[in-house]
Amino acid sequence: MDLLIAFAGRKDVSATLRAEALATLGTWANPSPLDRVDGRYRGVVKRESGPVVTKVKANMGSFLREKDPEVLVSIAQMLGNLGISDYNSDLGSIFSSNKNPDVRSAMLKTLGKLNYGDMETLVRQGMGDKDREVRTTAVGLISKLDISKEKLPSVVDPIFKSGTTREQQEVLHVLGEMPLEKSVPVLEGLIDRLAKGKLSPDVTLDLMEAVNATKSEALIAKLAPLEKKGTTVDAYKETLYGGNGRKGWDYFMNSSAGQCARCHSVNGQGGTVGPPLQHSGSSLAREQILRAMIAPSARLAPGYGSVSLELKDGQKTNGILLEEHKDKLILQTSQAEPLEVPISRIVKRTNIPSSMPPMGSVMSKREIRDMVEFLANMK
Numbered sequence: 001m002d003l004l005i006a007f008a009g010r011k012d013v014s015a016t017l018r019a020e021a022l023a024t025l026g027t028w029a030n031p032s033p034l035d036r037v038d039g040r041y042r043g044v045v046k047r048e049s050g051p052v053v054t055k056v057k058a059n060m061g062s063f064l065r066e067k068d069p070e071v072l073v074s075i076a077q078m079l080g081n082l083g084i085s086d087y088n089s090d091l092g093s094i095f096s097s098n099k100n101p102d103v104r105s106a107m108l109k110t111l112g113k114l115n116y117g118d119m120e121t122l123v124r125q126g127m128g129d130k131d132r133e134v135r136t137t138a139v140g141l142i143s144k145l146d147i148s149k150e151k152l153p154s155v156v157d158p159i160f161k162s163g164t165t166r167e168q169q170e171v172l173h174v175l176g177e178m179p180l181e182k183s184v185p186v187l188e189g190l191i192d193r194l195a196k197g198k199l200s201p202d203v204t205l206d207l208m209e210a211v212n213a214t215k216s217e218a219l220i221a222k223l224a225p226l227e228k229k230g231t232t233v234d235a236y237k238e239t240l241y242g243g244n245g246r247k248g249w250d251y252f253m254n255s256s257a258g259q260c261a262r263c264h265s266v267n268g269q270g271g272t273v274g275p276p277l278q279h280s281g282s283s284l285a286r287e288q289i290l291r292a293m294i295a296p297s298a299r300l301a302p303g304y305g306s307v308s309l310e311l312k313d314g315q316k317t318n319g320i321l322l323e324e325h326k327d328k329l330i331l332q333t334s335q336a337e338p339l340e341v342p343i344s345r346i347v348k349r350t351n352i353p354s355s356m357p358p359m360g361s362v363m364s365k366r367e368i369r370d371m372v373e374f375l376a377n378m379k
Helices: 002-008 015-026 050-063 069-082 088-097 101-113 119-127 132-139 152-162 165-177 180-195 201-214 217-226 233-239 245-254 286-294 365-376
Strands: 306-311 316-324 328-332 339-342 346-351
Touching (some): 002 015, 015 069, 050 069, 101 132, 119 132, 132 165, 152 165, 152 180, 180 217, 201 365, 233 365, 306 328, 316 339
Antiparallel strands (some): 306 346, 316 328, 328 339
């Protein structure tokens, strides 16, 4: 512990390494069972928090004089993780004066976590910040404010008028967790906007999640006619827009549930059982990407799916679909040369079911939305 504190205070090493030392101090009492460097499982570790809190407080004078943004962010996170609220006023001053948006955002998050006494002033200041990430962080802390039912619309409406998608999504998340007596009128108005087609499709799913999170029977009933159920593509339309492409990439590469990278690849990373996806956004519209996930057997990627054909003369043939055109299909059969079949000769076509499961049974709608965003931008 002493070595970590001494290392964090050194000026002759990189800010990244000092920030790592501070992060380790912040999780000293309850560190992750996975090694921070190589991900190796090292088991559950439990320590008393008192000693690390005492040591950190003894060095906070020098820590608070830091100028490097990366180190300041880690200091704020460390204080939040350790529950040390003694320096809230110092963090508030850093928030108000620091020019780095990452620092301002980190200070807001930590002060919200530590229940800073003048949170309303900082949140309102953050909502007017020139940086959208800081504004998004501030919006996420609206529930910390003592806003009356009558004043809440005046805070929320400007966000839906001119705020970014992230800000609107964040405020919907907050509304879903607020007391019903405050949030119901605002959510009712947003449902009305959705019904009239005046709500951005980027936040449709977020509104649905917020309404369901309230558990209000009246709100859920009001939304019900606009929320289609089932496993059809139409029941997933709210996942077409508003996703987080970075989270989609992370799911693609790392999810043990979806196992996307076992069969598909992006820029050479992944498997070869299914088609590569690095140009999916150039060849497929968002609706087609969604359909490929929800109903993977409905459309076959050339070279990766099999079809069975019944022809007008009674013949039957099957093979791997190599190419599909308006007037013909080209199959790879047991013959040496590809077979060209005119569409006019086909009586019945059956796509052999894909080995990929319908992803609606594996992924949440939020995960599907992130994946659509990720793949739609692979061009």
